[in-house]
Amino acid sequence: MDFRMTSQQIELKMRARAWTEAMYAFEQDCEENNGLTPAQHAKVKQLVLDHDLAAVNMPRQLGGPSPSVTDQAIVSEEIGRLTGALWDTAWRPANALRACTPQQWEEYGLPEVLGDRRSAVSITEPNVGSDARHIATTAVKDGDSYIVNGEKIFVTLGDIADFIITLCSVDGAPTMFLIDRDTPGVEVKRVPRFTHSFVYEHPEFIFTDVRVPADKMLGEVGQGFELTRDWFVEERIMIGARTLGAADRATRLATDWAREREQFGSRLINFQLIQDLLARNAADILTNRAFVYQIAWEADHGLDRKALHAKAAVIKLSASEASNRCLDNAVQVFGGRGYMRENPVERLWREVRVDRIWEGTSEIQKLIIGNEFAKRGSSGLLDYAGAGEVR
Template sequence: MFALTGEQKQLQAHFRRVALERLAPRADEIDATGEYPQDMFELLKSLELFLLPFPEEYGGTNSMLSSCIAVEEFSRICFNTAYILVVQWVPIGAIIEGGTQAQRDKYLPPLARGDARAAISVTEPQSGSDVAGVVCRAKNVPGGYRLTGTKAWCTNASKSDFILVAARISRDDKERGGLNLFIVPTGAEGLEIGPKEKKAGGRGVPSHPLYLNDVFVPEEDRLGEEGRGFKIVMQTFNASRPIVGARGVGLAQGALDKAVNFIKTREGFGQPIIDFQGMRWMLADMATSIEAARNLVYRAASEVDAGTTGNELASLAAMSKLFATDVAMKVATDAVQVYGSSGISDDFPIGRYMRDAKMLQIVEGTNQIQRNIIGRLLVDAARQEK
C-alpha cells in the first residue's frame, strides 16, 4: 500500500545498518542486566535521531513515518534502544500539541539535541488507562498551582530533567476530566521518584511511581487552557500510537528473523526442519501478519504527517497500535515454539522478544482500550447516519 520515498529507503537502510553494527552487540546484555544503556542514548544523540519527529524549524524531518521506520528497525534488534527514542518523543509531541510558543522555544531545542530528557506521567494506581479518571490534584494558588497525588509507571522518570504530569484542576472531587499537563522539574521540592519497577519487558528503560506532595508549579508551566488539557493528552497519544505499532512490527520481524535463522540448520526425523510443510506454513502466517501490520502502521503514520486529527486519526491510530502489538505477541509466541525447548531457556534471546511484546499490548492504552475506541467511533458514526 505504501511505497517509501528514495530518501526514506536510504534512512531505512541506515537505521538497519546502525542496528546490526551498534545495537546487536548490546541488546542481550541490556535486557539481562536491566541497566540503563547510557551508551545507546549517546549513540542516538550523536546520530541526531532525537530530531526526527520535530518540525523542520527545530531541525527535524517533521515525519512520523520516518520516525516509525527508525523505531521499527531498532526494535527489530534492541527493544530498549528504540524505547529511549519513544520516551523522548512523546513529551515532545505533547509540548508541540499544547505548548505556547514560549514553552516550545524553551523546551524543544534541548530535547531535540539530546541535551535534556523528559518523561510523561498520566497513569495512576486506581485508574490505569482511564485518563479522565485521574485524581492527582492541581490546586490553584497565587502564581500557579500545588500538585498532590500519586502516579504509577512513569517511564524514564529517574533519567529526566522534567516530567509532564497530568493533574485535575477541579473543585468537585466527583467530577471527571478537567485535566492539564504540568511541566515539573525532577528536582522540584515535594516530588519523590519511587523505586524502579521490576518489569518483564523494556527492562533497560526504568519506570517509577511518583509521589507529589504539594509540588509548586508556576502558571507558565501549565500546558493548554486551564482545565482543558484532556484533548492535548489524547491527541498526543493518538499521534504517538503509530510509533507503538512500529515497535510491534519491529519486534515481530526480529522474532521471525531469529526463528528462521535458528531452524535453517536444524534437522529432525532425517530431514531439515525448515523443509516440513507445517513449519513453512507457520513461517508464512507470521510473515503475512507482519506485512499487514506494517502497512497499517505506515498508513497511520502517513495520516499524522498529512495533518489528520480528531476521530479519523483516533480510530486509525488505535487500529495500528492494536493490530501491530497483537501481531507482535502472536509472532513472538510462535517463534518461541519454533525454538522448542531452547525457546524457554535464557541462553537464547527469543524469550525477550515475547516479554517485550507482551508489554506493548498494555502500554499507551491497553489493547482492550483500543478496541473500545474503535468500537465507540464506529457506533457513533452509525448513529449519525440515521
C-alpha cells in the same frame, strides 16, 4: 498507486538500520544488568546523535513543520528490532511539547530535542488507568503558582527524566504541567520490577505540596486530554511499526534456525507444522506492515483527527496482537533455545507483551473503534483517504 519509498526515506531507513545494528552490542548487557551503565548511556547518546536519529518526531523550532508520520514509522520499524527497549534510547519526546510557549520551548522542548534534557509522561495513578477521567492528582492555584498533590505510577523513564509532564486536575479540568524532577515535594515511592528488562525504569512518584509556577502549565486549563490524545495517536501508530520490527527480526531468526536445525533426519523447515508457524507470521507481518504505512500516509495527508484516532486504535490493536502471536510462534520454532534469555527472540517475546497493555489496552482500542462506528458510522474508519472522493 506507488508503494516505493522516496530516496530520502530509503536513506533514513538505512540510517536507522545502521544505528540498530550498532546497538545490538548493548543488548546482552542490558538484559543481564536490567539497564546500561552511565558510560554505556553516554556512548549510546553519541550514536543517536551521529545517526541523526534524535527526536525524529519533533520540529526543530517551535511552530516549525512536524516530521512526517511515515518517516517516523520507518524509523520505529527498524529500531523495534532491538531488545531491552533500547529503541527508547533514541529519544522521542512527547509531542505534547509542541504546545510549549516560546519560553517553555527554550527551557524544555529544545533541550529535549537536542538530548540535553529528558522527560517522562505521567498520567496513570493507582486508581486511574484505562479511565483517565477521574484524575486524583490535583493542581490548586495559589498566587502565581499551582500546588500539586497526588500519586503517579508506571512513570516510564522516571529514573532518568529531569522533568515530568504530569496530568493534573485543576478544579476537575484535566491539565498538563511541566514539573522539574528536583522540585521539593517530588519523591520516588518505589521502583517495581516488570516482566521485561527495560533500559529504563518505571518508578512510582508521590507529589506532596509541589509548588509549580503557573507558567509551567502546558497548553491551557482543560487541554490535558487533547494533548494526551494527540500523543496517543502518534504513539499507537509507532507501536504498530515498532512491534512489527520485533516480529520481523524474530521471524527471520526463526527461519534461519528452522533451515539449519535437523531433527528426525530432516531440517525443521521441511516439517509442515513448522512452516505453518512461519506462514502465519508472514501473513501477520506483511498485512500489518502495509496497514501501518497506509495509515501513516493518511495521517500525513490530512485525515481528520477523529478518523485518525480510530484508525490508530486499529493499528495498535492489530499490530500489537499480531506481533505477540509472531513472537510466540518464533519461540516455538526455537524449542528450548527459544526460552533462553540469551536468545533475542525470547526477550522480544517477553517485551512485546506490554504493547497490548500500555498506551491503551487492546480492550480500550476496541472501545475506541466501536465508539467511532456508534458515533459517526462506518465511513471514517473504512474509507481509504487515498481514494479521494470515491472512497
